[in-house]
Amino acid sequence: MIGPGRVRLARGEGPWPWLAAGSVALSLLLLVGLLTLLAVRGMGHFWPSPLTLVTLEDGRQLAGQAVREERLPDSAGRERLYLTANRDLEGDIWTWVAVAEIAEESRPRDLVVLERTRWGSFQGRLLALESDEGRVEGEAAWAALETRLETLATLRAERDRLRDEVVMPLVRRLERDSGAEAELAHANARIRELQARISGGMLLLESVDGRRIEQPLEQVLRAWRPNAMSPPQKLAAWASGVWRFLSEGPRAANTAGGVWPAIFGTVLMVLLMSVVVTPFGVLAAIYLNEVAHQGRLTRLVRIAVRNLAGVPSIVYGVFGLGVFVYGIGGSLDEWFFTDQLPSPTFGTGGLLWASLTLALLTLPVVIVATEEGLARVPDHQREGALALGATRVEMLTRVVLPMTAPAMLTGVILAVARAAGEVAPLMLVGVAKLAPQVPVDGEFPFLHLERKFMHLGYHIYDVAFHGGDVEAALPLVYATALLLVLVILVLNLTAIFLRHHLRARHGALPRR
Amino acid sequence: MSVVSSPRLAAGNSIIDFDPASCCLEIEGLTLAYGGSPALRELTLRVPRQRVTAFIGPSGCGKSTLLRALNRLHDLNDEVRLSGSIRLEGQDIHGPEVEVAELRRRVGMVFQAPNPFPMSIYDNVAFGLRLQGGIRKRQLDDIVEWALESAALWDEVKDRLKSSAWALSGGQQQRLVIARTLAVRPEVLLLDEPASALDPISTLKIEELIRNLKSQLTLVLVTHNMQQAARVSDYTAFLQEGELVEYGTTDTLFTNPRLARTENYITGRMA
Numbered sequence: 001m002i003g004p005g006r007v008r009l010a011r012g013e014g015p016w017p018w019l020a021a022g023s024v025a026l027s028l029l030l031l032v033g034l035l036t037l038l039a040v041r042g043m044g045h046f047w048p049s050p051l052t053l054v055t056l057e058d059g060r061q062l063a064g065q066a067v068r069e070e071r072l073p074d075s076a077g078r079e080r081l082y083l084t085a086n087r088d089l090e091g092d093i094w095t096w097v098a099v100a101e102i103a104e105e106s107r108p109r110d111l112v113v114l115e116r117t118r119w120g121s122f123q124g125r126l127l128a129l130e131s132d133e134g135r136v137e138g139e140a141a142w143a144a145l146e147t148r149l150e151t152l153a154t155l156r157a158e159r160d161r162l163r164d165e166v167v168m169p170l171v172r173r174l175e176r177d178s179g180a181e182a183e184l185a186h187a188n189a190r191i192r193e194l195q196a197r198i199s200g201g202m203l204l205l206e207s208v209d210g211r212r213i214e215q216p217l218e219q220v221l222r223a224w225r226p227n228a229m230s231p232p233q234k235l236a237a238w239a240s241g242v243w244r245f246l247s248e249g250p251r252a253a254n255t256a257g258g259v260w261p262a263i264f265g266t267v268l269m270v271l272l273m274s275v276v277v278t279p280f281g282v283l284a285a286i287y288l289n290e291v292a293h294q295g296r297l298t299r300l301v302r303i304a305v306r307n308l309a310g311v312p313s314i315v316y317g318v319f320g321l322g323v324f325v326y327g328i329g330g331s332l333d334e335w336f337f338t339d340q341l342p343s344p345t346f347g348t349g350g351l352l353w354a355s356l357t358l359a360l361l362t363l364p365v366v367i368v369a370t371e372e373g374l375a376r377v378p379d380h381q382r383e384g385a386l387a388l389g390a391t392r393v394e395m396l397t398r399v400v401l402p403m404t405a406p407a408m409l410t411g412v413i414l415a416v417a418r419a420a421g422e423v424a425p426l427m428l429v430g431v432a433k434l435a436p437q438v439p440v441d442g443e444f445p446f447l448h449l450e451r452k453f454m455h456l457g458y459h460i461y462d463v464a465f466h467g468g469d470v471e472a473a474l475p476l477v478y479a480t481a482l483l484l485v486l487v488i489l490v491l492n493l494t495a496i497f498l499r500h501h502l503r504a505r506h507g508a509l510p511r512r
Numbered sequence: 513m514s515v516v517s518s519p520r521l522a523a524g525n526s527i528i529d530f531d532p533a534s535c536c537l538e539i540e541g542l543t544l545a546y547g548g549s550p551a552l553r554e555l556t557l558r559v560p561r562q563r564v565t566a567f568i569g570p571s572g573c574g575k576s577t578l579l580r581a582l583n584r585l586h587d588l589n590d591e592v593r594l595s596g597s598i599r600l601e602g603q604d605i606h607g608p609e610v611e612v613a614e615l616r617r618r619v620g621m622v623f624q625a626p627n628p629f630p631m632s633i634y635d636n637v638a639f640g641l642r643l644q645g646g647i648r649k650r651q652l653d654d655i656v657e658w659a660l661e662s663a664a665l666w667d668e669v670k671d672r673l674k675s676s677a678w679a680l681s682g683g684q685q686q687r688l689v690i691a692r693t694l695a696v697r698p699e700v701l702l703l704d705e706p707a708s709a710l711d712p713i714s715t716l717k718i719e720e721l722i723r724n725l726k727s728q729l730t731l732v733l734v735t736h737n738m739q740q741a742a743r744v745s746d747y748t749a750f751l752q753e754g755e756l757v758e759y760g761t762t763d764t765l766f767t768n769p770r771l772a773r774t775e776n777y778i779t780g781r782m783a
Binding site: 390 | 621
């Protein structure tokens with residue numbers, strides 16, 4: 001419906017409609033382009049790409065995954081980058097090869113890739129597997145390796161479960177009081193037994209240029225032969241790779257493994273922030289719009305609130321560090337955690353302080369959105385309630401606030417969108433490079449507000465700039481960035497769904 | 513516009529001398545100002561019980577202001593200054609022992625634009641009762657039905673009590689608002705141009721409703737429409753520039769006004 005004041009541009013009115021439509025199209029294109037880039041580069045990382053055996057003109061051989069090609073300066077041809085792995089043999093995992101020097105390329109099906117806990121991946125051939133049961137060679141070695149890796153995965157999972165869920169809580173209990181020593185000793189013995197079953201076994205490996213290494217089987221996490229995999233197998237491998245990325249903690253200084261603690265930390269912090277900011281913002285907006293005398297002072301406060309939204313986030317970080325962490329946190333430590341001083345409990349960055357800092361940062365957004373919602377409730381609705389004998393509080397809670405609820409949620413949506421992407425203030429008030437233990441566990445008080453936490457945004461920054469190898473970090477950066485966008489999207493969609501539900505129940509406010 | 517010079521009325525002149533026992537509202541020397549200039553000056557008027565009294569007058573004459581003073585809706589505006597007294601059944605409504613919410617329950621009000629709350633029809637009617645609390649579901653059902661029947665709306669909505677009030681037509685919404693007000697059993701019903709936003713048929717229904725309701729309570733009607741005042745009211749007060757010009761039975765005022773100012777207005781010789 002076209003109402004007065006909302007006349008649309010029609011055809012035949014010159015370039016204006018095209019200009020307007022063009023800018024919309026451009027924005028959409030940029031958005032789609034951004035998401036596509038993140039999705040392709042990030043998610044492509046988990047696809048088992050083929051391993052090429054390259055024979056050079058001079059007879060040297062190497063096995064690698066082609067990453068990209070670059071033109072050499074002064075038209076000397078092209079150069080191709082291969083991911084050749086084998087850091088323990090080469091000292092580097094990348095090899096540049098001039099395309100002109102390549103004599104032959106092939107994809108032998110027996111080339112294996114091993115993901116290891118030390119030295120990164122290995123690419124080459126599997127010669128033999130030695131274990132207590134003897135030595136197997138050739139094709140039989142591959143079959144034996146696959147079986148052995150499955151057993152190892154089960155054993156490792158059991159060991160990690162014991163350590164995280166039995167031993168760690170016991171250790172923490174022992175720090176306070178004794179009595180669980182026997183239990184702990186039993187659990188530790190079980191872990192040692194598992195460890196013994198995990199260790200043992202050796203792989204004899206050979207790189208394509210003929211160098212042999214002995215690889216302790218204990219350090220091998222996964223093995224696959226990319227050239228021998230069928231597309232469904234690759235898809236399954238891709239899916240399990242994505243799943244591990246989502247569900248596991250990081251390894252090797254954040255350059256490998258997953259981002260689960262970061263996802264968890266981001267979502268938990270945003271939820272805590274919303275829980276804090278919503279009541280405060282709504283109450284402040286009610287005061288400004290419904291209670292305060294609408295004079296010069298109120299106007300001044302309103303302008304100040306609106307301007308607060310424009311203060312750079314790092315400033316809030318500094319404020320949070322000074323007031324929350326050192327001020328309030330320091331005092332809390334002195335009053336309640338004296339036995340642990342000088343090591344701080346609340347007097348250092350943590351989940352609570354980060355949430356509070358971000359709540360402060362997003363407070364103006366919630367106030368402004370709620371105020372706009374309140375202003376849109378027609379006066380005759382208020383008078384109608386009063387005329388029925390409602391007090392001002394009853395009028396607010398029964399008529400005005402239900403009608404304003406969608407506007408409040410709009411405020412929360414904007415706040416969540418802003419807070420989930422903030423990184424700068426978090427660096428000052430509680431984010432950690434590595435905090436594999438999520439701040440929620442089975443131990444009292446279950447939600448550990450004083451713990452440091454990981455955050456997707458900071459994880460991106462850390463992986464991109466603090467890892468040694470940018471080339472290797474890049475796909476992880478893309479994948480994490482995509483994940484951050486998706487997390488924010490999910491949080492927002494939840495709020496939008498809720499708002500839609502409320503609108504349907506309480507009726508939409510008139511447009512202003 | 514013809515300028516009519518008329519003697520300034522003494523307050524006593526404009527009162528119909530109702531027996532105080534049959535008076536519901538007594539307004540005496542009421543002066544009300546928004547910020548600087550007074551919107552009502554030294555107004556004195558008595559409203560009889562179980563009758564329809566209409567306030568007429570040109571835009572800005574203060575008739576709506578007067579109406580809103582009767583249930584203290586002006587309390588919301590800090591800039592309003594008020595002097596004089598208003599008594600409801602002999603009790604000063606600004607008295608210290610009067611609770612404003614209770615006063616507004618006793619003096620209900622229906623506004624120009626229908627303003628049902630964004631809830632179901634049932635919840636709208638039950639709103640005022642639920643505020644008082646302590647009413648059982650069965651009792652609530654009965655009162656809601658009675659109120660909707662009193663407002664001549666029951667037959668139209670009895671099958672969709674749980675659907676949104678905003679889905680009703682304008683006329684139905686206004687009758688719903690009347691039902692909502694009746695449900696708390698007010699003694700006085702203030703109607704601020706209740707039919708000015710409605711079509712002719714809905715207007716007729718509202719007028720009929722007003723005539724029927726006077727057996728139960730006292731009605732005060734503000735209207736722009738003089739035919740409407742003539743059709744539904746028993747007494748009419750003509751206000752101009754914040755002053756009461758003439759007050760009498762509707763018949764006398766419309767057929768035989770005492771003052772030329774009144775006659776000019778009702779015959780349309782004045783803007």
